[in-house]
Amino acid sequence: MKRYPTIKIENGKKYFFRFDLDQRIQHIILAATVIILVLTGMPLKFSETSWAPYLNTFFGGSKMSPMIHKVTGAIMLILFAYHVIRVVSQIVSKQIFPLKKEGKMNIGEVTTILIKQPMIPNLKDAKDIIGLMKYLLYFTTVRPDGDEFTWKEKFDYWAPFWGMFVIGLTGLVIWNKVLATQIIPGELINLCLIAHSDEALLAALFLFIWHWYNVHFSTSVFPMGTVFLTGYLSEELMVEEHYEHYVRVMTKEGLAHEILPPHGGHKPFCDKPLPDKPDSPSTTTAAEQPNDTLQQGGLSS
């Protein structure tokens, strides 16, 4: 497997490793299949609207469009299976197997390993959400520091994870309804249809509003975030969203002296002294936020 440097320096700017090629390809396939599935599925859900027949015809009408939907859905399910197998095998081979070799294998240890997986929600996420609410409601100017994966990213991971399970399973049942009803009662098909289409609407709105806002349309990243293509995140965004992780990585790479102060409104990083940061965060000036034009124009205290 190709090694990815944790920090890549290009034109004097630091870029931080986030996703390897395999993950990026998985994401692109997922994004493409979701968009095609939404475009071929929504004309059915909203078949009585004026735009539905046009979109449906664009995808080949009522013979072709369902075919595209099914093939795309199958690709997505294969991707889902691949992802789960890959994650599980990596945990087993890299964490549980060495444990077995050491002879420390017991339920407690394995549970600890599973709980400490980067995407598992933890207490820090709960604290960060409360901290963010305080910040958003103007009770404080201190934004919570993000870890390697923030609660937003965990949400963005688990929501489609659950969605793919529900939509995929019900989709398979609807697709193979004659076969399925050899076993399950026909009334369940009604429930599958409701679950499939309602969950799909939720997923579409979630991804196209919430996820796209966070990764593309927010003023910090507009017009487009590039981490899903390059796999590397710029230093400014790293400081803004993942400060705790940023400081840890910089220290580990021996760049502790180059650590930037936290993003505007951040509390000081308490655990470690920051050599380059004499000021308290409340005096963070606009000059330290070169990427955020809106904030420069904002009120200063």
Add this chain to the structure above:
Amino acid sequence: MSLKSRFGPFGHIGILVLLTIYFMPSSVFGADAGNCLVCHKFPGLSRVGENGEMRLLYVNEEIHNKGVHGSVKCEGCHTDITKIPHDPAKPVDCLVLCHIIEPTSEQKFSHKSVATSLEDSVHSKKDKDGKEKPFSEDMPTCKDCHDDPMFRPLAFVKKVRPGVAEDALGRCRVCHSKEAFIDKFYNHITTRLHKSRSPLNIAEACARCHDDPKLVARHNLSRAAGSYGQTFHGKAANLLDESVPDCLDCHVPKGKSVHQMYKNEDSRATTHKENRGQICNSVDCHPGASKKFSNYQVHAEFDKGKNPVIYWFTTFFIILTGGTLLPLMAILFLDLLRRLFPNASFRRRKEKQ
């Protein structure tokens, strides 16, 4: 050189006469024996009835002659009209004996057999014991479902035109020489063999009653047309697919006329519990489908009383959607607001004081 100098003062009249003859509908010379078109040929001819509804009394002869009733004379159906000018005419009774002879029985033709099977069906005005059903006036009669193309709204440009297939006519001409005969019989046969209406048209016809809230409540029915629209069949019909089953495909027994629909409890009904499986697993539809398959609730409604499982299941997803999206949208909105004033805070103001 002008027309005037060439044809003299009568030139205009001559052209006018020629034009009149040219544009005169062909059957002015034939079918209109009662001379009804003297008045009814004018497109503006209309009258506001006692209930304030405007009725168009214009007869488009071309459409009439090409329709199924093309060879029936006006008096054949409007039997109450005996003199011209006539009194307000009564609505036509479709069961009247026509003035045409049915060629296979050589009897005068009538739609009475249709009425007989309708009386035996779920749409009958009388119940099993021959008693008048409550609100029997709601039960459909011929003209609630059928209309003569002549009475459809005046729309000369249509997206979907049933049309006459010229190649088919060509085959008729191999043996038959009389054009009028070919047209008539071609129409007679094809209007019966073709699906003359799309599934959406059929569903809309049924919806006139079966999606009318007042009527549905009065007869304790379900809103069958609305729930059909929620199924894949109905959704494809909405998307103008012509191959999906409509109301009639499931509710009319195979090989019977559409007038022979029965109640779900009637053992003759296709939708009777025992017969349901055989509609779904027909070779044209879902071959191999089990009986469980046919328990799929085509007419499931979002109703706490009628379908509690579906009601609560749907409610769960509504709550899940709202519960997920609303907080996230709130955070998104607050985030946008926060970015306007990044350094403002209530607490800081207090500290300053």
